Amino acid sequence: MQKKYTHIQSAHCENGVATGLLKYHGMDFMTEPLMFGLGSGIFYFHIPFLQINGGPAITYRGMPGGIFSQAAKLLGVKVNRKKFSNENDAYDYLNKQIQMGNPVGCQVGVFNLPYFPPEYRFHFNAHNIVVYGKENGNYLVSDPVMETVTTLSEADMLKVRFAKGPLAPRGQVYYPENVKPVSNEQLQKAISKAIKRSAFEMIKVPGPIIGVTGINYTARQIRTWRDKLGVRKAGLYLGQIVRMQEEIGTGGGGFRFLYAAFLEQASNYLSEEKLLKVSDDFTRAGDLWRTSAIQMGRIYKGRLDDQKYYNECADMLDEIAEIEKEGFTKLLKMKFDF
Amino acid sequence: MKKENLPQDKSALENMTRELCYVKNEDGKYTTGLSTGWNVKTEALNNAWEDINERVKEAALAVKNGVKSPVFYFMELRLMDLHLLKSYTGFWRINIKRHFKPSVFKNLSEKKLNIYAKAFDVSVNELKTFKG
Numbered sequence: 134m135q136k137k138y139t140h141i142q143s144a145h146c147e148n149g150v151a152t153g154l155l156k157y158h159g160m161d162f163m164t165e166p167l168m169f170g171l172g173s174g175i176f177y178f179h180i181p182f183l184q185i186n187g188g189p190a191i192t193y194r195g196m197p198g199g200i201f202s203q204a205a206k207l208l209g210v211k212v213n214r215k216k217f218s219n220e221n222d223a224y225d226y227l228n229k230q231i232q233m234g235n236p237v238g239c240q241v242g243v244f245n246l247p248y249f250p251p252e253y254r255f256h257f258n259a260h261n262i263v264v265y266g267k268e269n270g271n272y273l274v275s276d277p278v279m280e281t282v283t284t285l286s287e288a289d290m291l292k293v294r295f296a297k298g299p300l301a302p303r304g305q306v307y308y309p310e311n312v313k314p315v316s317n318e319q320l321q322k323a324i325s326k327a328i329k330r331s332a333f334e335m336i337k338v339p340g341p342i343i344g345v346t347g348i349n350y351t352a353r354q355i356r357t358w359r360d361k362l363g364v365r366k367a368g369l370y371l372g373q374i375v376r377m378q379e380e381i382g383t384g385g386g387g388f389r390f391l392y393a394a395f396l397e398q399a400s401n402y403l404s405e406e407k408l409l410k411v412s413d414d415f416t417r418a419g420d421l422w423r424t425s426a427i428q429m430g431r432i433y434k435g436r437l438d439d440q441k442y443y444n445e446c447a448d449m450l451d452e453i454a455e456i457e458k459e460g461f462t463k464l465l466k467m468k469f470d471f
Numbered sequence: 472m473k474k475e476n477l478p479q480d481k482s483a484l485e486n487m488t489r490e491l492c493y494v495k496n497e498d499g500k501y502t503t504g505l506s507t508g509w510n511v512k513t514e515a516l517n518n519a520w521e522d523i524n525e526r527v528k529e530a531a532l533a534v535k536n537g538v539k540s541p542v543f544y545f546m547e548l549r550l551m552d553l554h555l556l557k558s559y560t561g562f563w564r565i566n567i568k569r570h571f572k573p574s575v576f577k578n579l580s581e582k583k584l585n586i587y588a589k590a591f592d593v594s595v596n597e598l599k600t601f602k603g
Contacts, residue, residue: 144491144503166493166501186519186550244550245592252483252516256555279488280505297558369522372515379512381490390472390493394501416495420472430511433518 138236138265140275140282144384144391145169145194146261149277150238151201153263155210157236158312162320170395171207171323172200173331175388177457179347179354186255188373191351193387195334197240197259197300201307203330207323208315214307220295223304227264227290230306231272236265240305242296248276248283253381258300264290278381317402318471324399325469331392332465336458345461348454352447359443368433371446375426375433386419389457393419403469414460418453425449474504482508483516523550535603540576542567544601545591559590 138157143149143165152168169175173195180190194200198214205212217223230237242258243249264285266273271284285293294304315323335344342350351374358367378387393415400408428446431437474494484490489505496502530547533539546556553564560567562583569575570583579587581595588595 142488142491144493248487250483250487252520256550278490281488298555301558369518372518375512375515376519379509380516381484385472385492385494390501394493397501412501416472423472426511430514434514 136234138263138275140263141165141277142280143277145174145382145388146277147197147200147259148172148174148391150261150263151204153275153277154236154238154309155208155312158309160208160312160315162315164398166391166394167324167398168204169200169388169391170331170399171204171327173203173327173334174200175331175392176334177344177347177387179342179351181342185377186373188370189351189354191347191374191377193378193383193389201238203327204323205309207326209319210312211310212307213310214305216302217304220291220304223294223306224287224291226304227272227294227306228267230308231264231267235308236263236275237306237308238262239264239290239294240302240307241293242298242302243293244296245289245292247285247289248279256296256298258296258298258302321403321469321471324402325471328396328399328464328467328469332461335461336465345454345458348450348457352450352454355443355447355450359440364438367443368435371429372433375429378422379426386422389415389419389422403471405467405469407463407467411460411463414456414463418456418460421449421453421456425453474502477504477506478509478511479506480508480510480513482513484508523547531603533603534573534601537573539571540573541598541601542576542587543571544603545587545593545598549591551590556590560586562586 136157138153141149141153143152148165148168152163152165155163176193176195178192180192183190202212215226217226227237239262241260241262242256243260244254244256246254246260263275264272265275271286272290273282274285275282294302296302338344341347358370362370379385384391393412396408396412396415400406400412425446428442428449432442472494474496477492477494485507489507491503492506493501494504527547530539530544534541534544553567556567557564570579584595584598588598591598
């Protein structure tokens with residue numbers, strides 16, 4: 134008997150694909166925030182010496198693919214991943230999976246994704262969709278950032294699966310295997326482990342660019358941009374930060390609201406009131422990320438042009454770093470009995 | 472962010488989808504809300520496109536003035552850089568740079584033109600006859 138894949142909309146594509154596939158395989162309790170938290174998705178990394186579209190490269194979450202892999206490991210699930218050097222093999226493999234009635238995750242580039250509005254089609258290669266069937270020669274597609282399901286022609290599918298450049302998907306197809314029922318105890322253990330891991334990554338990794346110190350690093354950079362780059366370019370750089378932080382796929386506030394939602398759920402699973410307090414910390418951080426975006430917006434709209442406004446943005450980022458450091462320190466200190 | 476504060480501004484996503492955001496309900500619990508867009512990021516996106524369009528316009532002018540070949544123009548038009556064009560065509564970057572010269576471009580083989588045309592998603596004829 135064939136089950137039907139149920140489309141779910143999520144803030145972030147990888148969470149959405151992972152959540153949808155695990156639900157399909159019987160993990161009814163799975164939610165996007167839980168997936169994000171279990172995958173230790175929250176992160177901050179200002180990547181020096183790397184530029185995206187000529188601007189700063191910042192990420193607010195872990196490596197693509199990492200969220201699903203880490204969450205799966207904690208849940209005792211295996212993620213079967215396949216990449217291809219040959220387009221024909223990739224085409225055959227996907228068709229075979231669909232014929233077997235196995236919905237799969239596909240990594241795709243968005244530059245040639247026809248249902249994306251042209252304004253959003255950059256060479257970004259770490260988008261994820263679920264392919265769950267084929268009808269009249271078109272693939273049935275569940276794109277988690279969309280409200281409803283959509284379709285892709287065979288030619289378009291091949292194009293987006295073989296987009297080139299950084300993080301090239303190379304036709305990657307993946308699906309969970311060996312999904313077994315998870316006991317409450319197992320889940321509690323997984324959640325506490327994942328929380329510790331995130332806290333460690335955000336405050337214990339040495340160096341000035343990874344974790345909360347990376348936020349201070351970005352703040353220091355912003356203070357220099359107006360003099361170093363000129364008003365126009367500095368504005369473009371700030372705009373790029375806002376887009377990486379707030380654009381579709383982040384759930385707003387650079388994934389911080391998503392993490393706060395996870396901590397709220399975690400507090401339920403672990404019966405731990407203190408986690409709600411930390412959840413509030415991250416809501417505050419998320420709100421402040423949004424406020425900093427508004428301030429940056431005033432600058433790149435050309436309404437404000439003075440060094441002091443750049444400093445104000447930087448100050449906000451320093452404040453965020455402080456809040457997040459406090460939050461993660463609390464998490465690191467917390468003792469869970471699992 | 473509270474649910475009632477979720478921005479509902481017009482954005483380029485309007486014909487595609489509303490985006491899902493995590494917000495607080497009246498009881499202070501997390502829930503999800505759908506947003507049509509937020510002006511702050513729409514303006515960041517518009518600025519980025521203004522910058523791109525500026526570059527494309529300059530590239531077209533360079534072709535018109537005989538300084539650059541159509542390869543350079545279409546690279547800019549497709550938001551590519553040398554790295555990306557190298558991965559799409561398999562040509563070395565130093566060779567691509569040579570192909571930016573109109574004098575070298577003029578003598579490119581049909582085979583190479585085909586590879587470029589495919590990478591840029593245009594016909595060979597469009598590529599050859601682009602005058603800026």
